[in-house]
Amino acid sequence: MPFVxxxxxxxxxxxxxxxxxxxxxxxxxxxxRVLHGYGPEExxxxxxxxxxxxxxxxxxxxxxxxxxxxxxxxxxLAIPGLSGKDRLTCALVARYHNKSLPDASRHKLFASLNxxxxxxxxxxxxxxxxxxxxxxxxxxxxxxxxxAVSSKAITIHIEFKGDCRMGLERAFQKQELLxxxxxxxxxxxx
Numbered sequence: 525m526p527f528v529x530x531x532x533x534x535x536x537x538x539x540x541x542x543x544x545x546x547x548x549x550x551x552x553x554x555x556x557r558v559l560h561g562y563g564p565e566e567x568x569x570x571x572x573x574x575x576x577x578x579x580x581x582x583x584x585x586x587x588x589x590x591x592x593x594x595x596x597x598x599x600x601l602a603i604p605g606l607s608g609k610d611r612l613t614c615a616l617v618a619r620y621h622n623k624s625l626p627d628a629s630r631h632k633l634f635a636s637l638n639x640x641x642x643x644x645x646x647x648x649x650x651x652x653x654x655x656x657x658x659x660x661x662x663x664x665x666x667x668x669x670x671x672a673v674s675s676k677a678i679t680i681h682i683e684f685k686g687d688c689r690m691g692l693e694r695a696f697q698k699q700e701l702l703x704x705x706x707x708x709x710x711x712x713x714x
Contacts, residue, residue, distance in 0.1 A: 555671025650702030
């Protein structure tokens with residue numbers, strides 16, 4: 525992971541946001557394990573994607589396509605211990621942290637994956653989207669995050685420092701993928 529951390533520090537214009545989003549995404553992964561059933565390898569892929577999700581800003585300028593550039597940049601990286609398939613998975617998770625949702629009929633790279641790998645991308649991207657939304661103001665307001673899962677809903681308990689409205693609103697706007705993949709509504713409590 526040192527290579528990934530170094531790359532994030534040198535290419536991401538806001539390392540504190542990067543760190544916060546990574547912690548939140550991993551907390552969601554751990555809290556939703558009962559639903560997704562993934563293990564340490566997928567958690568590692570989420571951590572890599574989360575740490576690198578905003579590196580595209582180093583090339584994007586004001587174009588608004590940093591998520592696509594992050595995808596391209598991750599694919600170009602020779603990340604130690606990561607296979608080409610895993611690198612593509614991380615790249616796509618980062619690509620889908622913002623704007624478009626995964627769609628095999630429109631996105632060739634996503635379509636190139638088998639169904640199992642597509643599901644991994646959707647799960648990890650769904651968690652990353654919510655984590656990124658919770659830190660939308662890049663101020664690190666979330667102190668702790670835990671999840672409670674029922675047959676119909678996921679309740680995300682969040683301890684905020686300060687006002688939580690903006691982060692909750694943005695997380696709600698970005699939760700569609702996670703709602704779809706879990707088949708549950710998401711409730712936020714702070």
